[in-house]
Amino acid sequence: MIKLPVKDLAKRKIADGHIYLSTSEGRRFYLLKPGMLLDDDFIKKHAQLNTVFDFDQVTRPQIIENFSRLFHELRYLQFERDLKSQALKIIEEFYHVHSEEGHFLSFAQSMFDVFNLIPLETLKKMHAQDTQLFRKSFYSAAFSIVTALSNDFYHFTMLRDFFNISLMLDFGLCDSNYSYYVAQACNQENKFPGSGMKWLVGEQATKLEQDVFFAHPKKSYDFIKKSNILAYPELAEAVLYQHELSSGKGFPKGIPRSFVSSWEAVIILADSMVEINDSFTFETRVIEHILNFQNTKLNELPVGKVHFKLKEVLKHFEKLEEGQSG
Numbered sequence: 291m292i293k294l295p296v297k298d299l300a301k302r303k304i305a306d307g308h309i310y311l312s313t314s315e316g317r318r319f320y321l322l323k324p325g326m327l328l329d330d331d332f333i334k335k336h337a338q339l340n341t342v343f344d345f346d347q348v349t350r351p352q353i354i355e356n357f358s359r360l361f362h363e364l365r366y367l368q369f370e371r372d373l374k375s376q377a378l379k380i381i382e383e384f385y386h387v388h389s390e391e392g393h394f395l396s397f398a399q400s401m402f403d404v405f406n407l408i409p410l411e412t413l414k415k416m417h418a419q420d421t422q423l424f425r426k427s428f429y430s431a432a433f434s435i436v437t438a439l440s441n442d443f444y445h446f447t448m449l450r451d452f453f454n455i456s457l458m459l460d461f462g463l464c465d466s467n468y469s470y471y472v473a474q475a476c477n478q479e480n481k482f483p484g485s486g487m488k489w490l491v492g493e494q495a496t497k498l499e500q501d502v503f504f505a506h507p508k509k510s511y512d513f514i515k516k517s518n519i520l521a522y523p524e525l526a527e528a529v530l531y532q533h534e535l536s537s538g539k540g541f542p543k544g545i546p547r548s549f550v551s552s553w554e555a556v557i558i559l560a561d562s563m564v565e566i567n568d569s570f571t572f573e574t575r576v577i578e579h580i581l582n583f584q585n586t587k588l589n590e591l592p593v594g595k596v597h598f599k600l601k602e603v604l605k606h607f608e609k610l611e612e613g614q615s616g
């Protein structure tokens with residue numbers, strides 16, 4: 291824990307540690323979690339007060355630098371073979387960071403620096419709607435990169451699309467009728483496919499809240515289409531299928547089996563791994579979470595197939611580690 295003056299905190303875009311406020315009597319209040327956007331009003335308020343925060347950093351500059359460099363190198367590779375070996379290097383580095391108890395945020399931060407194309411103003415809008423919604427999207431965007439790399443998607447522009455789509459997947463929830471219930475409906479939908487709407491009705495959510503939930507995939511889709519940021523615009527379709535199942539039991543459309551292609555599955559899987567929830571602690575044990583992940587969705591193809599492949603890759607690295615230590 292270090293003392294951090296507000297002017298030093300203001301240099302950061304995203305909180306890269308736990309931030310506390312301590313009173314003159316020595317009592318400490320928890321203010322911000324790692325992965326939250328530092329908004330201007332927050333900084334302004336504390337600049338006036340000249341606040342010095344207690345700061346417990348979770349990221350490491352060296353890790354951020356390493357990942358950023360690896361991704362920049364990827365950008366200029368052309369041959370399939372080189373791309374593949376670079377992707378493997380990145381996954382190896384990821385596994386290394388994990389085994390050293392490095393925080394997932396170092397990885398997420400470097401991804402954000404390299405891949406983000408969404409204007410800060412838009413992200414702030416999402417953050418102002420719900421800080422957890424932003425944090426969840428920020429992490430699932432980084433998740434989509436790990437998942438994609440483990441599934442032989444390693445072209446820079448495609449990874450960038452994965453990242454930005456995942457970041458904006460739930461942007462459609464930004465609406466004046468958004469509420470805690472709407473966010474929870476998304477979580478419910480991810481846990482028990484097909485249950486989100488029923489859950490909202492059971493909680494006596496208003497018709498307007500139900501509408502926000504029902505329309506959010508389409509609204510996010512429209513936003514991404516309009517923003518013209520994708521190298522592969524056809525990838526945006528994944529946004530519409532974010533809560534769909536290949537069995538046809540999904541939401542909102544009930545799409546037929548095999549309609550979701552494997553690249554779309556990467557985005558859907560990354561989204562379903564992260565909840566909009568305060569108590570979620572995946573930052574520290576992200577790999578364990580991937581391995582133990584019990585989502586009914588994963589029993590269904592093609593998402594299940596993606597998960598299986600991811601597991602295979604990770605098993606491979608586990609074996610490598612065992613070999614080294616033994």
Ligand SMILES: [Fe+2]
Binds near residue numbers: 459460506
């Ligand atoms: Fe959603």
